[in-house]
Amino acid sequence: MKYIIILGDGMADEPLAELGGRTPLEYAEIPNMDRIAREGRCGMLRTVPAGFEPGSDVANLSILGYDPRTSYTGRGPLEAASMGVSLRDGEMAYRCNLVAIRDGVMEDFNAGHISSAEGAELLRDLDARLGSVQVHPGVSYRNLMVVSRARGAVTTPPHDIVGQPVAGYLPRGDDAELLLDCMERAREVFVDHPVNRRREREGKTPATDIWPWSGGKKPSIAPFREKYGLAGGVISAVDLLSGIARLAGMEVIRVPGATGFIDTDYEAKARYAVEALDRLDFVYMHVEAPDEAGHMGSVEEKVRAIERLDEAIGIVLDRPETTVAVLPDHPTPIRIKTHTAEPVPFAVLGKGRDDVSAFSEREAPKGSFGLIEAPELLSLLFSP
Incomplete structure (x- = not known):
């Protein structure tokens, strides 16, 4: 079995009047994310521990299994790595x-x-x-x-x-x-x-x-392979994620056309992720675009970024014997143009099935995973 997390940075949001009271996730056409939710299991993930700022550094460390309370010293040293x-x-x-x-x-x-x-x-x-x-x-x-x-x-x-x-x-x-x-x-x-x-x-x-x-200062992060017994890689155009990967001894997978902005090549990231799973056990595919749109305060660009990410997910879903998870790292609400610390929705295809029919902030809490802490996610994903 192979494993992939598809991370739409800042993808979660609030209901917006201009979208008829729906969030960008609820408004967007996302058949592939909805399929993961419908055919898999859902829940909510707390990615930011109490007392921490809701940054992508803290949230992504948490999702990758590293408790920020013991492994986080600041964003700067992650990017330095x-x-x-x-x-x-x-x-x-x-x-x-x-x-x-x-x-x-x-x-x-x-x-x-x-x-x-x-x-x-x-x-x-x-x-x-x-x-x-x-x-x-x-x-x-x-x-x-x-x-x-x-x-x-x-x-x-x-x-x-x-x-x-x-x-x-x-x-x-x-x-x-x-x-x-x-x-x-x-x-x-x-x-x-x-x-x-x-x-x-x-x-x-x-x-x-x-x-x-x-x-x-330089943090102490346990090697990913020692922690989980698996070979892992990270796809991201953002130095922060590449830094976490290097410190954890994971492969940094470079993708031509990945920009870290809304013009990134979503499908190239998905293709490289699928190819990397031929040699790795786990790939973390990070897409910054929804977060950038949130910081811009652009509803249109955020919906577009989510839809383009969903199209790329279709490439991943074509790969057999692969457990697929999709989630944001934190909300980046259009209303305030910055991050918040609320738990985020997640869905996993390949770990059973529940009664959730769509992927969104309102549907995921109905899932059978309930609310879990982010550092527990990979252990859950990799469990038999």
Whole structure:
């Protein structure tokens, strides 16, 4: 038996008036997700333990069987692992967004989805001004900052404060002075940078600032094969997921056309997942697009992302002798454009059957799995 989890990041939502009181999952045409629910079993999954921020880092660690209460130190070190950046003793990695701040307000947490090449050019020139602090280009707006002799800082994810004044959310704590200095230097480098001048001429949002957040030191994560006795792999265009995979000793499966945005190649991810199951026991197929649409506050794009993911799931369902699970990692409600910590629906095909007829936030609680904690999911999936 082979196993696959299909993870639609941020796919869960709230009932929306513009959808006739339905959620995007209820409104979307999702025959393949509905089939998994109808022919399988459903339940609800608590992916964010009490006291933790509802981030994709915490939620995906939980789903992969790693309790954040013992394995989570911050998002930064997970992304550092993905980028091949080894943290030494005393070093701390912060996620470092390229953002647009206008008149003291967080206008855009991703600087108009700046390209990776443009971001790398900006950060190359910034890195030359930072001395002992290093910045590492990632994918699009998602980059990394490494601080030596770090003690930590209280920070806020930029996607949580879009449209709000940033003054009340600036870093505070032991590393705050250093981080604020780096942010000031970035403004000086970016203000008249050729990349930003070009973006403005093209009518695109410039990257005015950096925003460091979720710093941490290297975590201790047990190897996936030792934990479950199975060979696993991860498909994702997001450094965070690749970092978890590397730290857990799982295969990082690269897919051409995977972008980490709503234009990603959904079907290519599904094809690569099916092919990987010829050599692996378990594949975790992560799709970021529904979350990005939620952060955009776009009902249309979120429904479209869910429907395109469902089409790709059809490719996976064609593979015989495969247990298939589908779920979000957390809700990203259109109404607030950020994550929440409520339990999410999940459905599993290949572990029996119950009376649920569709995959949604309202139907899944009727399933026979009930409410379970996310770190228990894989043990349930892999059980005889």
